[in-house]
Amino acid sequence: MSINKIPLTKNGAEKLREELHKLKSVDRSKIISAIAEARAHGDLKENAEYHAAREEQSFIEARISELEQNLAQAQIIDINQLKQDDRVVFGVTVNLINIETEDEVSYQIVGDLEADIKENKISVNSPIARALIGKKIGDEVQVQAPSRVISYEITMVDYK
The missing domain is CATH 1.10.287.180 (Transcription elongation factor, GreA/GreB, N-terminal domain)
Known part of the structure; x- marks a missing residue:
């Protein structure tokens, strides 16, 4: 097992x-x-x-x-031990701009046990995190929301 x-x-x-x-x-x-x-x-x-x-x-x-x-x-x-190459990986904080509305959001990608949207911590298993993993600064990502697809641009990846 x-x-x-x-x-x-x-x-x-x-x-x-x-x-x-x-x-x-x-x-x-x-x-x-x-x-x-x-x-x-x-x-x-x-x-x-x-x-x-x-x-x-x-x-x-x-x-x-x-x-x-x-x-x-x-x-x-420990995200401080990860290779810091501006790619979105588990543990980083990501700043995004909604391409349509130009609203800015910031999320830290964490495990299911730590996820708390009030603290802007999203689960690595959430649709937005799955869309972001492996992408880098400047990339555009499409996230399937319940009502529509939302396009974001990654503006920052913080390994702290």
Whole structure:
């Protein structure tokens, strides 16, 4: 059985490690204390605090397990170690101009676990990232959006 590697930027892996550390060292001990306090209130059958704390404990333990599994399968890519030849590769930040509207956008291409459009981080598996990979500054790319094809020109590739 082969294990599929999960691509992560160095920063993305560090954020996952920080979350895991907080869950294990802070959140886990808080919930254990909350369960003990709720248990002291008596009858567990009708103790809403106890049941809520146990449910939260379940969520925390599931997230710890998920993070441990993801980090174990991670292929951490340090973009500073990549050949910097103005080509779009995993981890870079790309500036684009919409050829039709002249709107500018900037995206960092990251792994699925790190993708967050609010932070302009898009998954390497997204249609726009797939269209960009391997292209270089000055290239025009066509991206299939839900309603139409959008043409972009790559204006910058940043390896930081």
